[in-house]
Amino acid sequence: MSFSTILGQDKTIKRLRALIESARIPPAMIFYGAPGTGKFLTAVEFAKAINCSHTEHREKRTAPQLPDEEDLFAAAAPAPEPEPEQEPLKVHTDPSDSCGACLSCLQAASGAHPDIRIVDTAFQAALLGEAESSNLKIDTMRELSRWAQQKPMMSAWKIFIVRDAEALVPQAQNALLKTLEEPPPGTLVILTVSKKTSLLSTILSRSCVVDFGRLPAEALQTLLEAQGTEPTQAAALAALGAGSLEKAAEAGTFLKRVSALRPGDQARIFKFTAGLPRDSHKARDEVKTLLDLLLLKTRKAWSAAPAPSKNKFTSLLRRTLALKRMAERNVSYQLLLETALLESDRAGIRIEDLVKPD
Numbered sequence: 001m002s003f004s005t006i007l008g009q010d011k012t013i014k015r016l017r018a019l020i021e022s023a024r025i026p027p028a029m030i031f032y033g034a035p036g037t038g039k040f041l042t043a044v045e046f047a048k049a050i051n052c053s054h055t056e057h058r059e060k061r062t063a064p065q066l067p068d069e070e071d072l073f074a075a076a077a078p079a080p081e082p083e084p085e086q087e088p089l090k091v092h093t094d095p096s097d098s099c100g101a102c103l104s105c106l107q108a109a110s111g112a113h114p115d116i117r118i119v120d121t122a123f124q125a126a127l128l129g130e131a132e133s134s135n136l137k138i139d140t141m142r143e144l145s146r147w148a149q150q151k152p153m154m155s156a157w158k159i160f161i162v163r164d165a166e167a168l169v170p171q172a173q174n175a176l177l178k179t180l181e182e183p184p185p186g187t188l189v190i191l192t193v194s195k196k197t198s199l200l201s202t203i204l205s206r207s208c209v210v211d212f213g214r215l216p217a218e219a220l221q222t223l224l225e226a227q228g229t230e231p232t233q234a235a236a237l238a239a240l241g242a243g244s245l246e247k248a249a250e251a252g253t254f255l256k257r258v259s260a261l262r263p264g265d266q267a268r269i270f271k272f273t274a275g276l277p278r279d280s281h282k283a284r285d286e287v288k289t290l291l292d293l294l295l296l297k298t299r300k301a302w303s304a305a306p307a308p309s310k311n312k313f314t315s316l317l318r319r320t321l322a323l324k325r326m327a328e329r330n331v332s333y334q335l336l337l338e339t340a341l342l343e344s345d346r347a348g349i350r351i352e353d354l355v356k357p358d
């Protein structure tokens, strides 16, 4: 594993590699982008590359030293005979990426690096001896601050990756802020986040924000195939995934649920919506994804329709957009989705069409 395993984020990776090469790594970073765009994997690879103990990396990253007096005199002396050229050893020489073979890289890859900690709700549950919660709590951030004060055990950097940092409650963010304000030397905190608005402005202003764009469909398809999805289905899901591996996976579950419906069954829309997740946040996300798919298909139908038939698609677009705005409020997501699917069905856009690639 190295940066080469991250697909579709070339510009971002280039920026991160430049930071490593210039040895100007900020103490606090925010990896920001839609879910399923590779923020967390990149954070792990970045941490691995920073702490890789390959000598080439170390030499490159040490700050240039001023020559001492003796060296200044030595500089005036005739240059020594150049050493005979040796066949270069075939070793890892990329100073901005991990070697993948040193002890540090191997420990990071197995999740057992003593100086790289992944902080998420599962880690918190183990740390506090509690059931997994959807929030990251103040006690967890206090522990992080305490660890940050300790010296790294084996590497140059002590790195904390706070995964899905939108889960940090405000008090926990305030506790973290103290570490970001006065970071102990050699400490790096990376927050991965898909909603910047969930972070306090004081956290945002102290962090270097790195943006992750949507993944190109080809990258999504390759990733899906690498996960074992059959190529034709991977292509279909990549087209529906809107640049996010997570959305593509969601589309996969729609695909399964839709293919289980009997065509022509009058009740198939109700059967489909009854399968929405019970968790209201998940249900809302799923309904919003489906409404986006409906809008996409309606726009396509509108542009393909002859002028006299465009009106019905124009009004369907308006109604679906209004339903999407309602999905931001506390409503019955199942009822909302039923309304949208029934109205589309009447205009000739069937639920089965939503998961068909164009």
Ligand SMILES: [Zn+2]
Pocket (backbone or CB within 6 Å): 051, 052, 053, 054, 098, 099, 100, 101, 102, 103, 104, 105
């Ligand atoms: Zn290494």
